[in-house]
Amino acid sequence: MMTRTFNFIDFLKIAVIEVAIFFLIMVFFNIESVWTLVAGLILVVAVVVYAKVWKRQFSSFAEIFSSNKPAVLGVLLVLLLLYPLVGPLMIKQNTYWLLTLIQTGIYIILALGLNIQLGSTGVLNLAVAAFYGIGGYTAGLLALRLGIPTIITLPMGGIVAALFGTILYVPLYKTKGHYMALVTLAFGLMIVLALDNTEFTGGPQGLKAIPEISLLGYSFLTKPGGLHFYTNYYYLTLFIVLLAVIISYRFYNSWVGLTLATTRDDEIAAKCCGVNSNIWKGISFITGNVMIGVAGALYAHMIGFISPHNFSFAESLLIVAMVILGGLDNILGIIVGTVILWILPEKMRVITEYRIFIYGILLLVIPMFRPRGLLPFKPRKYHPSVVKVKD
Amino acid sequence: MGTEAVIVQIILNGLMLGVQYALIAVGFTLFFGVLDVINFSHGDVFMLGAFIGLILINIFSKLHMMTGGASYVLALFLIFFLCMLVTGLIGIIFERIAVKPVSTGPPLMALLATLGLAIAIREAVRLFYPLGSENKQFPELLKPIFAGTSQAFEITGVVIRYDNLLIFGIGIAVIIFASLYINKTKMGLGIRAVAQDSEAAMMMGVHRNRVVDVTFLIGSALAGLTGILNGLFYNAVVFNMGAMGGIIGFSAAVIGGLGNIYGAIIGGFVFAMTQAFSAAFIPKGSEYMDVVAFGVLIIFLVFKPSGLLGEKMYERV
Numbered sequence: 027m028m029t030r031t032f033n034f035i036d037f038l039k040i041a042v043i044e045v046a047i048f049f050l051i052m053v054f055f056n057i058e059s060v061w062t063l064v065a066g067l068i069l070v071v072a073v074v075v076y077a078k079v080w081k082r083q084f085s086s087f088a089e090i091f092s093s094n095k096p097a098v099l100g101v102l103l104v105l106l107l108l109y110p111l112v113g114p115l116m117i118k119q120n121t122y123w124l125l126t127l128i129q130t131g132i133y134i135i136l137a138l139g140l141n142i143q144l145g146s147t148g149v150l151n152l153a154v155a156a157f158y159g160i161g162g163y164t165a166g167l168l169a170l171r172l173g174i175p176t177i178i179t180l181p182m183g184g185i186v187a188a189l190f191g192t193i194l195y196v197p198l199y200k201t202k203g204h205y206m207a208l209v210t211l212a213f214g215l216m217i218v219l220a221l222d223n224t225e226f227t228g229g230p231q232g233l234k235a236i237p238e239i240s241l242l243g244y245s246f247l248t249k250p251g252g253l254h255f256y257t258n259y260y261y262l263t264l265f266i267v268l269l270a271v272i273i274s275y276r277f278y279n280s281w282v283g284l285t286l287a288t289t290r291d292d293e294i295a296a297k298c299c300g301v302n303s304n305i306w307k308g309i310s311f312i313t314g315n316v317m318i319g320v321a322g323a324l325y326a327h328m329i330g331f332i333s334p335h336n337f338s339f340a341e342s343l344l345i346v347a348m349v350i351l352g353g354l355d356n357i358l359g360i361i362v363g364t365v366i367l368w369i370l371p372e373k374m375r376v377i378t379e380y381r382i383f384i385y386g387i388l389l390l391v392i393p394m395f396r397p398r399g400l401l402p403f404k405p406r407k408y409h410p411s412v413v414k415v416k417d
Numbered sequence: 418m419g420t421e422a423v424i425v426q427i428i429l430n431g432l433m434l435g436v437q438y439a440l441i442a443v444g445f446t447l448f449f450g451v452l453d454v455i456n457f458s459h460g461d462v463f464m465l466g467a468f469i470g471l472i473l474i475n476i477f478s479k480l481h482m483m484t485g486g487a488s489y490v491l492a493l494f495l496i497f498f499l500c501m502l503v504t505g506l507i508g509i510i511f512e513r514i515a516v517k518p519v520s521t522g523p524p525l526m527a528l529l530a531t532l533g534l535a536i537a538i539r540e541a542v543r544l545f546y547p548l549g550s551e552n553k554q555f556p557e558l559l560k561p562i563f564a565g566t567s568q569a570f571e572i573t574g575v576v577i578r579y580d581n582l583l584i585f586g587i588g589i590a591v592i593i594f595a596s597l598y599i600n601k602t603k604m605g606l607g608i609r610a611v612a613q614d615s616e617a618a619m620m621m622g623v624h625r626n627r628v629v630d631v632t633f634l635i636g637s638a639l640a641g642l643t644g645i646l647n648g649l650f651y652n653a654v655v656f657n658m659g660a661m662g663g664i665i666g667f668s669a670a671v672i673g674g675l676g677n678i679y680g681a682i683i684g685g686f687v688f689a690m691t692q693a694f695s696a697a698f699i700p701k702g703s704e705y706m707d708v709v710a711f712g713v714l715i716i717f718l719v720f721k722p723s724g725l726l727g728e729k730m731y732e733r734v
């Protein structure tokens with residue numbers, strides 16, 4: 027059984043491995059030639075294969091990692107907090123990668139929001155980008171036209187997205203399966219087309235010069251200690267991502283998560299057990315939209331310019347792909363999926379033209395080898411005596 | 418133009434678009450029937466059809482078959498036929514690589530795989546077709562057939578072009594042919610049987626894999642033909658036309674009720690008519706046309722949650 031005694035040697039092992047991976051990632055950011063990149067990727071695949079074939083050596087490390095979760099997460103958090111300070115010393119195009127990491131964070135929030143809908147409850151939302159856009163436009167319009175401080179516009183993005191979600195839920199709960207997917211698809215297209223053609227929202231040119239975030243008089247354009255001003259956004263995004271992860275974990279591990287999972291797996295059985303599936307589907311749909319809307323508001327303030335083009339159907343599909351590829355209802359899997367689908371294509375900019383082509387091939391090939399996602403969800407473990415459950 | 422003429426014009430536009438939407442929607446509904454998947458790459462098969470048509474036209478004009486007379490009609494027929502054959506075979510290949518390997522897993526995985534395939538096809542056309550990222554002009558193939566005539570006639574002030582009429586005629590003929598094939602032949606019976614209950618069909622001696630192959634052949638061939646018809650109608654094709662074509666085809670199939678071929682045909686015309694009427698009667702209609710069409714779609718699904726002719730969903734335990 028798990029013992030919660032603090033083992034300094036184990037802690038040191040964890041710290042060394044995580045720091046090594048951290049530096050390897052920064053080296054990965056620095057690689058510019060295609061062949062070095064390919065060689066590096068082959069190396070990573072080789073390590074994964076090694077870990078699969080020689081399970082015994084690997085499992086001792088896996089054991090250390092899985093039995094010391096607080097230490098693992100603590101070291102990870104410290105490294106993430108230190109990144110903006112170490113980055114300028116290590117990385118050539120530091121600003122670019124800082125921005126990429128912030129965007130990865132925003133996509134993690136989006137994917138976790140979608141996961142509550144799609145992964146936990148099985149509501150396929152093909153209008154993620156529309157809710158993302160609603161959040162962004164709400165924040166942008168409130169800040170630009172009414173001059174409302176950003177401490178209010180950020181949550182307002184989420185609230186307005188939730189309001190639209192509530193309206194959409196009226197037609198949504200009447201339909202099922204693919205018909206449900208079509209309702210969200212149609213809604214997403216409607217929102218983008220409407221934004222494109224309405225002058226109030228700036229039409230196809232979108233909103234320009236959205237003011238930056240300033241919290242308690244601290245403008246996010248100031249440069250803390252000579253670092254780039256994106257550093258501010260990095261910490262804010264990190265904070266919101268942590269919040270989203272904690273909310274997702276609390277959702278998953280509570281009776282709410284279990285209720286949602288029953289409606290996903292067998293709606294009739296859930297109804298027979300007294301679960302009001304319509305209400306719970308609505309709650310999960312709206313909670314997810316709050317997270318998606320906040321991500322939109324954050325994006326609008328950070329980039330300062332949004333247009334309907336940012337929130338097209340292709341964007342929705344990208345986020346859906348992140349969730350499905352990473353593994354439905356598995357928070358760690360979704361984070362991995364998001365990082366792969368956002369950072370890898372950014373790195374593939376070296377091969378400019380063929381980037382999206384290879385991205386499509388990846389989406390095609392990965393499901394063949396991992397038909398349940400990269401990290402499929404495991405059955406919940408509620409009691410130590412039922413730990414050994416076979417699939 | 419009087420109001421009567423306006424309405425005739427709108428209905429004509431709706432019919433022209435409707436036949437194309439219906440042809441794409443039939444594919445969606447057939448695939449859903451036999452494998453219970455939504456094939457997101459179907460829209461891009463439609464786009465491939467247009468580009469394969471372009472390539473075939475180039476080949477035939479190199480062979481001097483596009484000059485006139487009987488050889489011209491033969492060349493036209495061959496273009497249509499070869500295009501349908503090639504897209505049909507491509508459809509089978511796509512089914513083998515993207516749909517069947519993942520169809521045993523959760524249904525969302527098929528969505529992801531076909532989505533990846535759609536992106537790959539679209540990008541492949543953009544990268545590997547000469548000047549693929551630009552709008553391509555599609556030659557007006559059907560005009561020379563009516564070379565001796567006045568090219569058009571008038572009803573109540575509305576000009577109707579013969580070549581558009583021919584596009585409509587080809588589309589309707591193919592739809593009728595396809596529905597006859599599915600309803601009257603033995604293979605069609607197999608398709609319907611697998612759609613209803615694939616295990617029971619297999620026990621009755623239906624070769625399921627062959628049925629699935631034939632279904633993808635028919636569906637993709639129809640989409641390929643639609644690609645050519647679309648190119649003839651707009652005189653232009655572009656590498657990303659498949660995205661919207663696929664979405665509208667899917668919408669039409671859902672309006673009609675997934676799994677029902679007549680539903681898909683009706684759905685295609687309903688969607689096109691909604692578009693055409695909202696373009697004409699709503700202020701700033703041409704911009705808000707699709708907004709209204711998709712809004713109507715959502716409201717429609719509130720009252721008919723499983724489409725016009727879809728199976729009523731019974732909940733069984």
